[in-house]
Amino acid sequence: MAQNTERQPSAVVIEPLTVRISTAVQLTGISRSRLYELIQAGDLETVKVGRTTLIPFRSLKALVDS
Numbered sequence: 882m883a884q885n886t887e888r889q890p891s892a893v894v895i896e897p898l899t900v901r902i903s904t905a906v907q908l909t910g911i912s913r914s915r916l917y918e919l920i921q922a923g924d925l926e927t928v929k930v931g932r933t934t935l936i937p938f939r940s941l942k943a944l945v946d947s
Contacts, residue, residue: 899928899935909945919944 906913916936919925926940 897938899937902934902936905936905941909941912946 889933900908902913902916905911905916909916911919920934920936922925925944926937928935930935
């Protein structure tokens, strides 16, 4: 009996490019005020789109990984 050697495709995880402050609070468990402190200190990157402040997801991951 021949074995099935076909590989099942692995799940692809799609990460967002940016997240809002409220989402960053939920994802990290860091308080809103602490996130703003990290932004002021230059420890977190931000992107402004109009009046909205967005945080690049890679910047959040780097913060948590450090």
